[in-house]
Amino acid sequence: MVERLASGDVEVIGTLYDRYGRLIYTLALRIVHEPGIAEEITQEVFVRLWRAATSFQRERGTVHSWLLRITHNLALNEVRRQQSRPISADTFDWVTDGEQLPDEQLENDPQRMVMLRERSAMIQSALRQLPEPQRQVIELAFYGGLSQAEIAAALGFPIGTVKSRIRLGMIRLRDALGTVGIDGRWAEML
C-alpha cells in the first residue's frame, strides 16, 4: 500500500488509515491525553507518510513501527511545547484510563486487531510485573518525554535513584517480556 501511495495514489490513504489509524490515535492519546490533539497528530502522521512514501525503506523497519515512531515524536513535541500541564505519574494508569475498544468495533481486520489487543495486553502485563517505582520512571520517560533530571525533580528523588530505577526497570522489563512470551522482535513481525 505504501508503494501505491508512492506512485501518487492518494486514495489508498483510507485503507492505510483502516490498518494503522487506531494504533496511531491510541499512542498519541496516551501521550497527549487530549482527544483533539491526538486527532491532529494522527492527521499529521498520515501527511508525513504521504510525503515520505517514495523514500520509505522497508528494510529499516515495518510501516507501523515507522508510523508509531513519528507519532511518538510528534506527541512528545506537543507535550513539551505546551509545558502547561503538569505530568503526573497518575496519568499513566492504563488499567482504568482511556476508552477501551469494544469487540463490535473490530471491523476491517478483526483477526489483526485481536492480535494487536492481545499483544498490547501482554506488554502491559510485563509492565505490571515491574515494581511500581521502576514502572513509573520508565513511563514518565517514554510517554511523558521527561529526562532523568526532570523525573528526579518531579518526583523529588535524587537523580541517582532515577537512573538506577530506569536501569533495573528495563532489565526487569526485558525479563518480564520473555516471561509472557514476547520478545523485542515481535513488532517487526506484526
Added chain:
Amino acid sequence: MTMGHIDDLVDAYVLGALDLNEVAEVEAHLTMCDQCRALVETAQRVNTLLLYAPPPVLPPSGLRLRVISRVRQEAEQARASEISRPPAATSEDPPRQNLIHWLRSLTRPRPADPVLNGLARLLADPGCTIWEMTGTESLPDAHARFIATRQGSEGVLMANGLAPLSADRAYQVWLLQDGTPIPNVVFQPNADGSMRLLVRAPKQLANFGVIAISAEPTSGSLAPTGAIMLMGALSSV
C-alpha cells in the same frame, strides 16, 4: 560507564531520558563501538514494544474522513505549487535521474532564488551527486539530501521532517573531516519542518567524509553540544 563503554546509559538513551550532553557522549561513542551499538539495538527492540503497549482506543468516527481530506489537500497543494514529490522510479527511469529531473523543474520558476540558482549550477555539473542523510534515533522521521560535487566546495541541503526547536535552539550543519566536526551554517526550519539552504565548505567536499546536523544554541557552536539529528556519508559514488 565501565571500561570506557556506555552500557549504563543505554537504557536511558533509548527511552529518550538523557540530557543533551549525555546524548552527544553516547552518540559519539556509538560511532566507534560495535559492542555498545549492539546493546542499543537490543534495548531499542524493547523500547519499540512500548509503542504498542497502550490498549487500543477507538478514534472518533469522523477522523478517517478528516485524515483522507487532509492528505488530499496536501497533495493538491503540492501539485498546485509544482513542488510535488519526485515521480516514482521505474526500471526505465533510474531514481537518481528522476530526482535530478524533478529538481531541475524546481529551478525554473524562481531564478532569483540563490539556493535554486546554486542547485541549477550543481545539476549542470556531470559530477553532481546526491547524498542521502537519515534521521538518527533523536529524529527518526527526518530526512535530507545533500546535493553537491566532491570537487566543489558548495552544496545544497534539502531537509524535511525537522522538528521545531525551542526558541534558544537551532539546527547546525557539520562537515566531518577525519572524524573532526567542522562547524557550518546554523538554521531554523520552516513551519512544515522543511528547509533548503546552501552549505559552503572551507575546502573541497572531497576532504569530508560525513555531513551531520545537530541541535545547538541559536548562535551556533564550535563543536557539537547537542544530539546529532541527521547524518549521511559523503562517500564517492
